[in-house]
Amino acid sequence: MEKIVLIDGHSILNRAYYGVPDLTNSEGLHTNAVYGFLNIMFKILDEEKPDYFAVAFDLKAPTFRHKLYEQYKGTRKPMQEELRQQVPVIKEMLTAMKVPLMMLEGYEADDLLGTVAKKAEADGLEAVVVSGDRDLLQLAADHIMIRIPKTKKGGTEIENYRTEDVMEKYQVTPIQIIELKALMGDSSDNIPGIPGVGEKTATKLIVEYGCIENAYAHVEEIKPNKARESLRDHYDMAQMSKELATINIHSPFELDMEQARMTDLYTKEAFELCKRLEFKNMLSRFEIDQSEQNQVAESFHVTSDLQQAGEWLGQLKEEKQIGFFLLSDEEKAFRGMAVSGANDTFFFCKQGFLTEGYLTSALDELLQTAEQAVTIQLKEQMHFWKPAESVRKKIRDAAIAAYLLNPLKGEYPYEDMAKDYLATMLPGKTELLGKSKIKDLDEEDKILSAVGCYQSYTALHAMPVMLEKLKAEEMDSLFEEMEMPLVYALSAMEKAGIRADAGILKEYAGELSEKIHQLEQEIYTDAGEEFNINSPKQLGLILFEKLQIPGSKKTKSGYSTAADILENLAPEYPIIQKVLDYRQVAKLKSTYADGLASFIGEDGRIHGTFHQTVTATGRISSTDPNLQNIPIRTEMGRLFRKVFLPKENWIFIDADYSQIELRVLAALSGDEALIHAFQNGIDIHTLTASQVFHTPLDQVTPLQRRNAKAVNFGIVYGISAFGLSQDLKISRKEASEYIDSYFASYPKIKEFLDRAVADAKEKGYIATYYHRRRPVPELASSNFMQRSFGERIAMNSPIQGTAADIIKLAMIRVDQRLREEQLQARLVLQVHDELLIEAPKEEEARVREILHQEMLGVTDFAVSMEIDIQSGSDWYEAH
DNA sequence: CAAGTCACG
DNA sequence: ACGTACGTGACTTGT
Numbered sequence: 001m002e003k004i005v006l007i008d009g010h011s012i013l014n015r016a017y018y019g020v021p022d023l024t025n026s027e028g029l030h031t032n033a034v035y036g037f038l039n040i041m042f043k044i045l046d047e048e049k050p051d052y053f054a055v056a057f058d059l060k061a062p063t064f065r066h067k068l069y070e071q072y073k074g075t076r077k078p079m080q081e082e083l084r085q086q087v088p089v090i091k092e093m094l095t096a097m098k099v100p101l102m103m104l105e106g107y108e109a110d111d112l113l114g115t116v117a118k119k120a121e122a123d124g125l126e127a128v129v130v131s132g133d134r135d136l137l138q139l140a141a142d143h144i145m146i147r148i149p150k151t152k153k154g155g156t157e158i159e160n161y162r163t164e165d166v167m168e169k170y171q172v173t174p175i176q177i178i179e180l181k182a183l184m185g186d187s188s189d190n191i192p193g194i195p196g197v198g199e200k201t202a203t204k205l206i207v208e209y210g211c212i213e214n215a216y217a218h219v220e221e222i223k224p225n226k227a228r229e230s231l232r233d234h235y236d237m238a239q240m241s242k243e244l245a246t247i248n249i250h251s252p253f254e255l256d257m258e259q260a261r262m263t264d265l266y267t268k269e270a271f272e273l274c275k276r277l278e279f280k281n282m283l284s285r286f287e288i289d290q291s292e293q294n295q296v297a298e299s300f301h302v303t304s305d306l307q308q309a310g311e312w313l314g315q316l317k318e319e320k321q322i323g324f325f326l327l328s329d330e331e332k333a334f335r336g337m338a339v340s341g342a343n344d345t346f347f348f349c350k351q352g353f354l355t356e357g358y359l360t361s362a363l364d365e366l367l368q369t370a371e372q373a374v375t376i377q378l379k380e381q382m383h384f385w386k387p388a389e390s391v392r393k394k395i396r397d398a399a400i401a402a403y404l405l406n407p408l409k410g411e412y413p414y415e416d417m418a419k420d421y422l423a424t425m426l427p428g429k430t431e432l433l434g435k436s437k438i439k440d441l442d443e444e445d446k447i448l449s450a451v452g453c454y455q456s457y458t459a460l461h462a463m464p465v466m467l468e469k470l471k472a473e474e475m476d477s478l479f480e481e482m483e484m485p486l487v488y489a490l491s492a493m494e495k496a497g498i499r500a501d502a503g504i505l506k507e508y509a510g511e512l513s514e515k516i517h518q519l520e521q522e523i524y525t526d527a528g529e530e531f532n533i534n535s536p537k538q539l540g541l542i543l544f545e546k547l548q549i550p551g552s553k554k555t556k557s558g559y560s561t562a563a564d565i566l567e568n569l570a571p572e573y574p575i576i577q578k579v580l581d582y583r584q585v586a587k588l589k590s591t592y593a594d595g596l597a598s599f600i601g602e603d604g605r606i607h608g609t610f611h612q613t614v615t616a617t618g619r620i621s622s623t624d625p626n627l628q629n630i631p632i633r634t635e636m637g638r639l640f641r642k643v644f645l646p647k648e649n650w651i652f653i654d655a656d657y658s659q660i661e662l663r664v665l666a667a668l669s670g671d672e673a674l675i676h677a678f679q680n681g682i683d684i685h686t687l688t689a690s691q692v693f694h695t696p697l698d699q700v701t702p703l704q705r706r707n708a709k710a711v712n713f714g715i716v717y718g719i720s721a722f723g724l725s726q727d728l729k730i731s732r733k734e735a736s737e738y739i740d741s742y743f744a745s746y747p748k749i750k751e752f753l754d755r756a757v758a759d760a761k762e763k764g765y766i767a768t769y770y771h772r773r774r775p776v777p778e779l780a781s782s783n784f785m786q787r788s789f790g791e792r793i794a795m796n797s798p799i800q801g802t803a804a805d806i807i808k809l810a811m812i813r814v815d816q817r818l819r820e821e822q823l824q825a826r827l828v829l830q831v832h833d834e835l836l837i838e839a840p841k842e843e844e845a846r847v848r849e850i851l852h853q854e855m856l857g858v859t860d861f862a863v864s865m866e867i868d869i870q871s872g873s874d875w876y877e878a879h
Numbered sequence: 880c881a882a883g884t885c886a887c888g
Numbered sequence: 889a890c891g892t893a894c895g896t897g898a899c900t901t902g903t
Contacts (some may be wrong), residue, residue, distance in 0.1 A: 025899040031886060103894080208890095329901090414888055487902070532900095532901080534884095534899090534900055535883095535899070535900080535901055535902080536882085536884070536899090536900095536901080537883095537901075537902080541900095555883080556882090557883095558883095559881090561882080561883085561884085562883075562884065562885090563885075583884075583885075584885085586883060586900090587884085587886070587898095587899080588886090590898085590899055590900080591885085591886070591897095591898055591899060592886085595898070595899080614896080615895065615896065616895075617894080617895060617896095619895065619896075620896095621895090621896055621897075622896085622897080623897065623898090624897095626886085626887080626896080626897045626898065628886095628887060628888070628896075628897085629885090629886045629887035629888085629896075629897070629898085630886080630887070631887075632886090632887075633886085633887080637886075661888090713893085713894090714893065714896070717893045717894040717895095718893070718894065719893080720892060720893060722891070722892055722893075723893030723894095724893075726892075726893075753884085770891050783890085784889080784890045784891085785890065785891060785892075788890090788891085788892070789892075789893095792892080792893065792894065793894075795894085796893090796895080797894080797895090799894090800888090800894065800895060802887095804895095831887075831888065832887080832888040832895085832896090833888065834888085
């Protein structure tokens with residue numbers, strides 16, 4: 001059966017406008033509604049794969065139905081300017097895509113949609129009508145599906161309605177939707193309805209009487225007095241509303257089906273318009289411009305021949321700027337090297353005389369002569385090659401530059417950089433490889449070399465564009481002096497790894513297994529049956545339904561069994577305490593005992609990966625395994641730190657910044673009271689308690705201090721009364737009083753946080769002391785929750801981010817000092833405010849000295865930093 | 880592959 | 889009125 005998709009143009013544009021954060025292109029044109037519209041449109045078309053497609057719009061001239069309404073109540077609300085200016089743009093785009101625009105003077109889009117959909121159905125087609133307007137539900141039928149996109153946080157979800165779905169959700173037939181609307185009214189659609197009747201009453205009336213006229217005929221029987229009287233008094237209004245709500249399916253509009261037949265939307269004109277609007281992500285939908293792509297690919301040259309390689313390398317020596325990429329396969333085996341000069345990119349296959357050693361030495365030489373070199377993901381390449389100390393300053397990593405320019409992306413593949421900074425569409429790695437893997441490709445396979453060449457090519461050509469942007473945003477020194485040097489410190493840390501004792505781990509695993517088994521049995525006994533305790537779904541049913549334990553709160557696909565909910569119930573119900581214990585032990589076993597064991601290498605050490613381009617705030621993250629979340633808060637968990645050992649006969653030296661985030665806050669805000677406290681060694685939580693609770697410093701109780709500590713945390717997180725009240729299990733009002741009291745004591749902190757939010761709202765981003773930026777698109781959201789989230793981000797990010805910057809600088813300095821002084825000591829871990837070093841015993845004093853100097857030497861704030869240093873024969877002892 | 884939970888700063 | 893603390897990653901279930 002053939003299918004036609006019809007879109008309600010204004011309605012979807014409107015949806016998109018309010019659902020997508022404000023976007024503007026460099027001409028200053030607002031583009032968010034057009035962008036959102038196209039996204040919804042593509043999604044629908046991808047799903048439906050229709051044979052015909054058209055979009056309906058209202059014309060400016062007032063329609064009959066408008067007139068009727070305007071007689072009743074003046075004019076419609078004018079459209080917002082930012083949205084209004086996007087209407088011609090989307091029409092231009094659709095025209096460029098050769099999509100017919102359905103418009104007819106004197107008729108609304110609804111009428112055209114209704115007319116065409118009904119006609120299509122009568123002609124034996126399947127019709128799909130897309131609108132944000134529930135009014136359209138009256139059109140639903142067996143072969144007419146109404147699709148209503150809803151913008152949710154995880155993207156757009158689409159509700160689908162055929163006859164059955166309407167009846168299920170509204171208890172009335174599609175045609176009766178008209179009656180429903182007429183009774184309850186619809187402010188967004190300018191239907192007055194009748195006063196005092198809402199969804200519930202309207203549904204009841206229609207379910208019982210079928211239509212308004214019939215209800216009126218039986219008006220004396222209507223039960224709720226209010227509804228009866230309202231219907232009696234406003235019957236004329238109800239009739240008018242009904243007329244307003246009725247879509248005219250007999251308009252004289254006729255759609256030319258040949259024009260509506262689906263053709264390639266991705267025309268050159270549409271592509272150009274997308275470029276102008278700067279819809280970078282959308283460009284990938286267009287057939288990749290073959291000529292452009294071929295031009296790039298033609299500059300690629302491949303060899304496995306020694307003589308040829310020599311010739312090309314000689315040629316490359318003349319280049320001042322080079323791009324390079326050492327290609328490895330999925331198992332980290334080296335496969336070849338790509339090097340780009342201004343005009344050409346050469347790929348040297350690892351084969352025959354072109355050994356790994358030969359090629360990397362060749363690269364070393366090229367780096368000697370080149371003035372600057374660019375690559376992508378330098379740290380990964382350093383698993384089998386390290387640039388000489390003397391050339392490190394010449395090398396830049398394009399992925400890191402891209403991360404600084406937009407830290408929210410998560411991934412920085414070359415094709416994205418080519419698109420964003422070179423306006424060039426390149427085939428991505430997955431596109432090139434398809435289902436095959438690099439390790440299965442022959443040396444001379446074109447795809448193998450292409451993967452390497454595109455990386456090298458993009459790195460070289462995108463870098464100048466990115467550098468210019470970094471400079472314009474004052475992040476060039478962040479890039480050159482912080483992020484690039486850090487690559488080497490992180491690489492060294494990964495290479496060193498950290499020694500871990502598999503024996504101890506196994507021993508713990510055994511003990512934990514026993515505990516798990518024991519708790520399991522006790523829980524089954526208490527529950528009266530066996531079930532999977534790890535399943536929140538099953539657990540919720542057992543606790544809150546079978547055992548009827550009260551106080552089950554939150555839901556969303558079941559009961560919440562999160563720790564903070566269960567903790568409140570634990571004292572009263574032994575089974576709950578056991579579940580909590582079980583969870584803790586199970587977590588320790590699976591994630592740490594078994595999890596860590598699987599990462600211990602043949603050298604007896606764990607070599608995790610530190611990521612420099614992941615977090616939104618500038619922190620480093622750690623995976624495979626995550627070494628930044630090794631337990632410490634409970635004793636049972638903390639014991640795992642005994643597993644982490646320094647090299648034989650060496651020791652650990654661990655240094656952590658104390659209260660780094662609060663010190664940063666004090667410094668950035670310039671709050672005198674806080675600065676004074678830090679400079680005079682006053683306990684910060686006690687001081688806060690004394691201020692917030694109006695208690696002399698020496699009379700602050702432990703409880704007050706604990707609460708004040710939560711307040712301080714709250715401040716750093718972007719305070720909200722609700723969050724604080726949750727954490728402290730107090731009323732929102734009390735929490736609010738704490739906060740007010742806090743801000744009264746530290747006025748400059750309030751100023752600072754307010755300024756952060758205002759700044760972020762104005763500029764669209766917030767920055768750290770060292771100019772690292774984080775965009776805050778949430779602040780432009782019309783959704784309250786999203787916007788509040790944006791405000792908290794704006795308050796937290798400069799604090800968390802500046803602290804992250806500080807320890808990054810510290811790492812670079814410490815790492816450098818250790819090498820300068822030719823110590824054997826080396827960094828093995830970074831845990832956000834903590835550095836862990838392993839060192840021969842005799843180096844301890846020197847290392848302590850260096851840590852002290854370098855960690856404290858980074859900043860020159862009104863508040864000085866403070867560190868705690870400890871040493872020990874395992875991580876447990878040293879921290 | 881998403882949701883829920885929980886380990887860390 | 890709306891419904892939450894900020895930043896991560898790993899493991900388990902269940903669709």
